[in-house]
Amino acid sequence: MAEAQVPRQPHAFALWREAQDTRIRSPLGGIYYLLAWLLTWAFSNDPAALVLPGVIGIALFALLLALRLLHRLPQEQSNDSLSRWLNLHWSLILITALSWGAAHALAQHHPLFSSSAIIATLSTIAFSTALAFNFAMRKKRALLALLLIYLPGLLTLALAWREQYALLITLSFYLSYLLLALNRSHREYHNTLKLELQLLDQQERLEHLSCTDSLTQLGNRYQFNSLFPVMVANAQRQSQPLSLVLLDIDFFKRINDEYGHACGDSCLSDFAERMRQNFRRDSDALLRLGGEEFGILMPNTPLEQARLLAEQFRLELEREGFNVPGAILPLTTSLGVGCYDMRRDGSAESFFKRVDDALYQAKAAGRNRLEQA
Template sequence: MTDAEVPRQPNTFALWREVDDTRIRTRLGSFFYVLAWLLTWVFSAAPGSLMVSGVLGSAVFAVLLAARLLHRPDDLDSPEQLQRWLDRHWGLILLTSLCWGQAHALALYNDNYNDSEMIATLATVAFSTAMTFNFAMRRGRALLALALLYLPGLAVMALNWQQQHAMLITLTVYLSYLVLVLGRNHREYRATLDLELKLLEQQSQLDLLSRTDSLTQLGNRYQFNNLFPSLVANAVRQGEPLSLVLMDIDFFKKVNDEHGHAGGDACLSAFAERMRKVFRRDADALLRLGGEEFGVLLPGTSLAQAWELAEHFRQELEAEGLQLTGQRVELTTSLGVGCFSSRQDGNADAFFRRVDGALYRAKREGRNRLVAAEH
């Protein structure tokens, strides 16, 4: 997954990170369960007489291996999908732990496995250690997996206390150690995840700042250059309209001359605020393209709808002006509006030039007017 595909929402990112870590760490785990069981069976006292349990155990662990390898987290987008994948994969992990716990108990209980019971015990130690260090992201589930791995074998050892009490005590002490280490590893994993989330938040804030005009808090030219082509491509793909409104504040130099640059900045901020009141749908992208030039991208909006909104904005601004430092300042704007046409516009640049031409016609024809792009 590339950096561009990494989810930005904290909850989604946390689940995505856990899914990715689980996928990487579970990749070869089941293979060693198969290998451990084959060694336990082959090096038993009489492998031939244990054919049923040997073949059945090999088949079970082979099926679990295939299930874990085939359960891939492909095309997971929402938190619900990520959580569902985790729940199912943890189900496979716990089922594998349960099966190995039973296999270990069988090797300890059946005298025919006396020659290889140490192999099964060492494998249990290895699997539980791997569980502690690799799957600490879910402490409760990892503790359950440790119990499934250990408790069946410990129960058999307890039944055979006189011969196996030393091993029982040793494994119990080691299990206690693993529980303590699991808690520490869980805290370290959460701390690392929290740090990643903070870095992600900082990156998002920096990205927002790079795409936002600091004066008006509208999108800037950089955001427009990134957003505009993707909206055009989406309009072509889905066959939906995409309209663009471009506008210039008329005689803005006069505002600067009469009210100073601070007044000019206040005028730009007030103008942007009025834009938000008219173009207020969530899908509308409001932008300051530079100086006193602004733009609005209107996905899913026909030319007639865009014209109506733009004309309403022009008329309201002409009638009410803007309030600067407690006084009303008369202000007008010239606008160009157009709707993307696959027949006329070969690409986003051609569409922009067509609407920009309409804006300049509005200025040439006397300003304070709205002109539609030629079509």
């Protein structure tokens, strides 16, 4: 999944991360279960006499390996689909664990496996160790898988404890270590997960700061430069209207000079708030392009609708003015409005220039007016 598609919500990210880790770690284990059984059978006392269990074991572990490899992550990685995928994949892991536990018990119990029982035991140790360290995301499921791998062999050894007590005690002690290791791995995995979530949160905050004007909390020029070409390309591809409104506060320098920069900043913030109140659609992108210049990107909006909204904003701004202590200052804006036209605009830059030229026509014609590009 691309970085832009990584879930940002904690629960969704935890599911996504677990699914990714499970997908990466699972196939390798499936291969070694098959290899371990091949070695256990091939180095038994009489492989020819054990053809039936040998072939059944090979077929079983090959099938489980194939199912792991074929069980790919869903394309639509929603919480529900990832949960279903994880539940099914854990079922394969648990069935594999039970199958190996039974194979180990058979190798310990059947006299014709006496020469290769040590291979099965060493493989059990290896598989249970890998499970404790690599699949600790779900502690209860990992514990169940660990017991399914380990206990059948231990029970078989316990039945012959007079001859196998040394191995039985050693494996029991090692199982206690694995249980502690599983608990520790589970904590470490989730601590790492928390750290990743913190990093994602910090990244999201930095991205927000890099795309947001700190004074007005509108999008900034950087965000405009990122959004504008994409919206133009979408308008071309989908044959949908895209309108652009450019606004410039009239005589803003006079407010700064006569009332100070603090009043100027307050004026910019108030202007941005008026924009938010007038252009309320979630699809509209409201931006401060620099100084006293602002812009509004309006996807799926024909020119006439954009012109009416922009003119309504201009009239309300002219009527209400800008409040300062003890007075109401006149506050007006000049606007250029245009809609993307493939016949007239060869690129996003030419579309912007056309609307920007309309803005300057409005300023040259006396300000406090709207010009249509």
